[in-house]
Amino acid sequence: MRIEHVALWTRDLGEAVAFWQTHFGACASAEYASRNRPGFRSVFLSLSDGARIELMTGPWVGAPAPEAEGWAHVALSLGSEQAVRDKAEVFRMLGLLHSGPRLTGDGYYEAVVAGPGGMHIEITV
Numbered sequence: 001m002r003i004e005h006v007a008l009w010t011r012d013l014g015e016a017v018a019f020w021q022t023h024f025g026a027c028a029s030a031e032y033a034s035r036n037r038p039g040f041r042s043v044f045l046s047l048s049d050g051a052r053i054e055l056m057t058g059p060w061v062g063a064p065a066p067e068a069e070g071w072a073h074v075a076l077s078l079g080s081e082q083a084v085r086d087k088a089e090v091f092r093m094l095g096l097l098h099s100g101p102r103l104t105g106d107g108y109y110e111a112v113v114a115g116p117g118g119m120h121i122e123i124t125v
Helices: 013-024 081-093
Strands: 006-009 041-046 052-057 074-077 097-103 109-114 120-124
Touching: 013 041, 013 052, 013 081, 081 097, 081 109, 081 120
Parallel strands: 006 052, 074 120
Antiparallel strands: 041 052, 097 109, 109 120
């Protein structure tokens, strides 16, 4: 068994697609617009290791609630501590670095950055 993809709601589909393409080299599919659920649109992103993220939007999507029940973050392994430091510096300059880089108590070297809508993304080794 493996996870086929994870799905994230976003209020701005174009901004979210551009974020993932710019910062993580994601390749985007063509946009899908549902005929059965008016207003629903989505794009699948593929990352270099084959992992997929579905970005979804609709007029009903609101602001995220801080620390609500459900998925808390997505973690992306960048392969080295230097890669984490370099990417964290880019996000710091953009004002999007939430914390780190640091070695966590459970042994991860990570930084936490703010994605579209304030979603937390851990970049780790």
